[in-house]
Amino acid sequence: MATEVDPTTAPAEMSGGSRPLPDDELVRMLHVLKLCRYFDERMEALYRQGRLPGAIYSGRGQEGTHVGVTWALRADDSLFPTHRDLTAQLTKGLDLKRVMAQFWGRIDGYTRGRDGNSHIGDWQGNKTFTVMSHLPIAYPVAVGAALAYKLKGEPNVALAICGDGSTSNGRWHEAINTSAIHRLPVVWVVNNNQFAYSTPNALEFPIPTIAERSVAYGIPGVRVDGGDVLEVFEAARAAIERARAGDGPTLIESVSLRWRGHAGHDPAKYMPDELLQDYMANHDPVRNLEDFLLAEGVVTENDVDALMERVEAEFEQGYEYALASPFPEPADATKGLWVEDGYWTSEPGRAGGTEA
Numbered sequence: 316m317a318t319e320v321d322p323t324t325a326p327a328e329m330s331g332g333s334r335p336l337p338d339d340e341l342v343r344m345l346h347v348l349k350l351c352r353y354f355d356e357r358m359e360a361l362y363r364q365g366r367l368p369g370a371i372y373s374g375r376g377q378e379g380t381h382v383g384v385t386w387a388l389r390a391d392d393s394l395f396p397t398h399r400d401l402t403a404q405l406t407k408g409l410d411l412k413r414v415m416a417q418f419w420g421r422i423d424g425y426t427r428g429r430d431g432n433s434h435i436g437d438w439q440g441n442k443t444f445t446v447m448s449h450l451p452i453a454y455p456v457a458v459g460a461a462l463a464y465k466l467k468g469e470p471n472v473a474l475a476i477c478g479d480g481s482t483s484n485g486r487w488h489e490a491i492n493t494s495a496i497h498r499l500p501v502v503w504v505v506n507n508n509q510f511a512y513s514t515p516n517a518l519e520f521p522i523p524t525i526a527e528r529s530v531a532y533g534i535p536g537v538r539v540d541g542g543d544v545l546e547v548f549e550a551a552r553a554a555i556e557r558a559r560a561g562d563g564p565t566l567i568e569s570v571s572l573r574w575r576g577h578a579g580h581d582p583a584k585y586m587p588d589e590l591l592q593d594y595m596a597n598h599d600p601v602r603n604l605e606d607f608l609l610a611e612g613v614v615t616e617n618d619v620d621a622l623m624e625r626v627e628a629e630f631e632q633g634y635e636y637a638l639a640s641p642f643p644e645p646a647d648a649t650k651g652l653w654v655e656d657g658y659w660t661s662e663p664g665r666a667g668g669t670e671a
C-alpha cells in the first residue's frame with residue numbers, strides 16, 4: 316500500500332530532526348532554494364513591469380519538491396521536467412544566466428532564441444530533457460530513456476515530474492503501467508500543488524491521494540511533504556536506489572501549494588485565501604530549511620545574509636548577461652531541424668551547425 320505522510324511538518328521536525336546530508340551540502344541546498352525563490356519573485360516583478368516579454372509559470376511554494384527530488388539524482392541520471400519545474404532544472408545544472416537569456420529570447424538561451432520561456436533542456440550538458448507542452452509527455456519519454464538504460468545495461472535512472480492534473484491523462488497511466496511491467500529504472504514524481512489550473516484535487520480524482528494509485532500498478536507509492544525538502548530528498552534517494560538496483564519504479568506524490576496563478580496572467584481568484592495563507596506561513600520549503608539549519612547551528616544569521624547577497628548578485632549578473640546577448644540571426648532559422656547538422660550543442664551563442 317501507499318505510505319501516507321501527513322504534510323504538516325514544522326521546521327524543527329524537518330526530516331525527523333536528523334541531517335541526511337553533510338553540512339556543506341545542506342548549505343548548498345539552501346543556496347539553490349534561495350536563488351530559485353529570488354529568481355521566481357524577481358522575474359514576476361519584471362514581467363509585471365512590462366520588462367519581461369512572454370510568459371512565466373511560477374513554481375513558488377513548490378521548491379521543496381523540485382530541489383528534493385533532483386538533489387538525489389547523479390549527474391549522469393536524467394531529468395524529465397514539465398512547465399513548472401525550472402527550479403528542478405536549475406538544481407540539475409542549467410546555468411541561470413543562460414536561462415535568463417532564454418526568457419529574453421536571446422541567442423545564448425538554451426533554445427537559441429526560438430522560445431521565450433520554460434521549454435528548456437540541456438540533454439548533452441546535464442541530462443535535462445527539454446520541457447514539452449503536451450502533458451504529461453515527459454512521462455512516456457522517460458519510459459523510453461529508462462528502457463534504453465535497461466537494454467544497454469547502463470546504471471542510470473530517469474526521473475520525471477508532472478503536476479496533479481496530469482495524472483488524469485491516459486499517457487500518465489500508460490507510462491507507469493509499462494514501467495512497472497518491465498521493472499524499468501525510473502522514478503515518477505507528482506508535484507501535487509492541489510490545483511490543475513483552477514481545478515482542485517477533489518474534482519481531479521475520486522480517491523484521497525495520488526500515491527495510492529501505485530497500488531494498481533504493483534509499485535510502491537509514497538506521499539511526502541513538499542514543504543520539507545529533506546523528507547522529499549530522502550524519499551527520492553530511496554526510490555532512485557531501488558530503481559538503480561533493478562527493482563523497478565516508485566511513485567512519489569509530493570504535496571505543496573502553488574502560491575501564484577497558473578501563469579503570470581492568472582490572478583488565481585479561485586484559490587481560497589485561508590489555504591494560501593496557511594501554506595505560506597507553515598509550509599514554506601525555503602524558510603523551513605533555513606530555520607532548521609539555523610536551529611541546528613549549521614548556519615548563522617550572518618551566513619544567511621551573505622547567501623542572500625550572493626543570490627542577488629547572481630541574479631543581476633544573469634540579467635545583464637541576458638540583455639547583452641544578441642537576438643538570433645534570421646539566417647539561422649532553419650538550423651537544428653535535423654540532428655545531423657550538429658546545431659544543438661551545449662555551448663551558448665551560435666556555436667555548432669553549418670555556417671549561415
Ligand SMILES: Cc1ncc(C[n+]2csc(CCOP(=O)(O)OP(=O)(O)O)c2C)c(N)n1
Pocket residue numbers: 399448449450451477478479480481482484508510511512573577
Ligand atoms: C494534454 C494537455 N492538455 C491540456 C494542456 C493545457 N494545460 C497546460 S498546464 C495545465 C494545467 C496542468 O495542471 P497540473 O498537471 O496540475 O500542473 P500545474 O500546472 O498545476 O503544475 C493545462 C490543462 C496541456 N498542456 N496538455
